[in-house]
Amino acid sequence: MNKKLVKTAAYDVTKVRADFPILAREVHGKPLVYLDSAASAQKPRQVIEAISRAYSHEYANVHRGAYYLSETATTAYEAAREKVRRFINAARLKEVVFTKGATEAINLVAATWGRSFIKAGDEIVLTAVEHHSNIVPWQLLRDATGCVLRIAPVAVNGSIDIQEFAKVIGPKTKLVAVAHVSNVLGTVLPVREIAELAHAAGAKLLLDGCQGIVHEYVDVQDLGCDFYVFSGHKLYGPTGIGILWAREALLEAMPPYQGGGDMIDSVTFAKTTWAPPPAKFEAGTPPIVQAIGLGAAIDYLNTLDRAAVAAHESALLRYAMTSLAQVPGVRLIGTAPGKAAVQSFVMEGAHPHDLATVLDRSGVCVRAGHHCAQPLMEILGVNATTRASFALYNTMGEVDALIAALRKAQEVLL
Numbered sequence: 001m002n003k004k005l006v007k008t009a010a011y012d013v014t015k016v017r018a019d020f021p022i023l024a025r026e027v028h029g030k031p032l033v034y035l036d037s038a039a040s041a042q043k044p045r046q047v048i049e050a051i052s053r054a055y056s057h058e059y060a061n062v063h064r065g066a067y068y069l070s071e072t073a074t075t076a077y078e079a080a081r082e083k084v085r086r087f088i089n090a091a092r093l094k095e096v097v098f099t100k101g102a103t104e105a106i107n108l109v110a111a112t113w114g115r116s117f118i119k120a121g122d123e124i125v126l127t128a129v130e131h132h133s134n135i136v137p138w139q140l141l142r143d144a145t146g147c148v149l150r151i152a153p154v155a156v157n158g159s160i161d162i163q164e165f166a167k168v169i170g171p172k173t174k175l176v177a178v179a180h181v182s183n184v185l186g187t188v189l190p191v192r193e194i195a196e197l198a199h200a201a202g203a204k205l206l207l208d209g210c211q212g213i214v215h216e217y218v219d220v221q222d223l224g225c226d227f228y229v230f231s232g233h234k235l236y237g238p239t240g241i242g243i244l245w246a247r248e249a250l251l252e253a254m255p256p257y258q259g260g261g262d263m264i265d266s267v268t269f270a271k272t273t274w275a276p277p278p279a280k281f282e283a284g285t286p287p288i289v290q291a292i293g294l295g296a297a298i299d300y301l302n303t304l305d306r307a308a309v310a311a312h313e314s315a316l317l318r319y320a321m322t323s324l325a326q327v328p329g330v331r332l333i334g335t336a337p338g339k340a341a342v343q344s345f346v347m348e349g350a351h352p353h354d355l356a357t358v359l360d361r362s363g364v365c366v367r368a369g370h371h372c373a374q375p376l377m378e379i380l381g382v383n384a385t386t387r388a389s390f391a392l393y394n395t396m397g398e399v400d401a402l403i404a405a406l407r408k409a410q411e412v413l414l
C-alpha cells in the first residue's frame with residue numbers, strides 16, 4: 001500500500017506527457033483531453049522518431065536482400081521480435097509471430113489451428129464480454145466445422161465468476177478463448193484459474209490481450225495460456241502490427257495461414273514445403289517499419305517504472321469512478337474489483353453518441369457505441385455506453401475536465 005503510494009507520488013506525468021506531441025494540441029479551441037486510449041493510444045516522440053528513422057535511414061525489404069541496407073532493416077525487424085519476446089517473457093523467439101493486429105492473429109488461429117483440430121460437436125468456450133474479434137472468427141469456424149460455441153456469463157458488476165465459468169467447460173471443450181481484460185468493462189478476467197480449468201478439461205486457452213497487455217504485466221509462461229494476441233497500436237505503437245504468441249509445438253502443428261513469399265522452404269509446381277515458425281505464418285512483405293515502431297514502444301515502456309504507471313492509472317480510475325458517480329443521472333457500467341482503467345457509463349436522457357459529440361466540443365475525446373461488443377450490450381440491457389479510458393499520460397485534471405464537460409452536456413442535452 002505504502003509502496004504503491006510512494007510510486008504514485010514518484011510518477012511524473014508532466015514529464016511523460018511531454019513525450020506525446022499530440023497532447024499539446026487543441027481541439028475546438030480547447031486543450032485536448034484524450035480519453036480513448038482503449039480504442040487506440042497516442043504515440044510518444046520516441047516511436048514517431050523510430051519510424052521516421054527507419055524510413056529515412058534503414059529502409060529496405062527484409063530477409064531476402066544480400067546488401068547492407070536490407071541486412072540493417074532485417075536486423076531491426078528481428079530485434080523488434082526479440083523486444084516483444086522479452087516483454088511477454090516468451091520462452092522462444094520463434095513463438096512470436098508478427099501479424100497486422102489482434103484481429104488477424106485470432107483469425108489466424110481459428111483458420112489454421114481451428115480448421116485442423118476442431119471437429120463437429122467440439123466446444124469452444126467464450127465469455128459474454130468478448131470483443132467481436134474474439135467472437136466472429138469462432139462463428140466462422142463453427143459454420144465451417146459444426147463445432148459449438150458456449151458462453152460463460154458475466155455478473156451484473158462486470159465480474160466473471162469462476163464457479164459459473166466452470167459450468168460451461170466440459171469434456172467436449174477443445175478451446176477456451178477469452179479477453180484478458182474487457183475493453184468495455186475494464187474487468188480483469190481470472191485468467192490463471194481459467195487456464196487451470198481449460199487444461200484440466202484438455203482444452204487450449206487463447207487470451208485476447210488487446211487491453212491486458214496495456215494495463216497488466218504479461219508473462220505468457222506464468223499466465224498458463226497457449227495463445228496470446230495483442231495489437232501494437234493500443235500499446236503506444238503504430239497501427240498495422242500485432243502479435244500472435246503461441247507455444248512452439250502448436251505453431252509447428254498448425255498449417256500456414258496464407259501462402260506467398262518468405263513462408264516457404266522450397267517451392268515446385270508439384271509440391272511446396274514450409275519454413276519453420278514464425279516465418280511459416282508471415283507470408284509476403286511483413287509490416288517492417290510497424291514492427292520496428294512496436295519495438296520502440298516497448299523500449300519506451302521499459303524506460304518507465306511500470307508499477308508506478310499501474311498505480312497512476314488505478315488512481316485515475318478510482319478518481320474517475322468516484323467523480324462520475326456524483327454526476328446526477330450517471331450510472332457506471334463495470335465495477336468489478338481490481339479492474340483496469342476503462343470506465344463505461346450511461347447518462348439518463350442522453351444517448352452516448354450525442355453525449356460524445358457534445359463532450360468533443362469541450363475537447364474531451366471519449367468513445368460511444370457498442371464498442372464491438374454487441375452481445376455484451378444486449379446482456380447489459382443497453383444499446384450503447386459512453387466509455388472513458390485512461391492511459392499513462394492522463395491526469396487528474398483531465399478527469400475534472402471530463403466531469404465539467406459532462407455537467408455542461410447535461411445543460412445542453414437535458
Ligand code: PMP
Pocket residue numbers: 038039101102103104131133134179181182183208210211231372
Ligand atoms: N479485442 C479487444 C479486447 C479489443 O479491445 C480490441 C480493439 N478494440 C480488439 C480485440 C481488436 O483489436 P484490433 O482492431 O487492433 O485488431
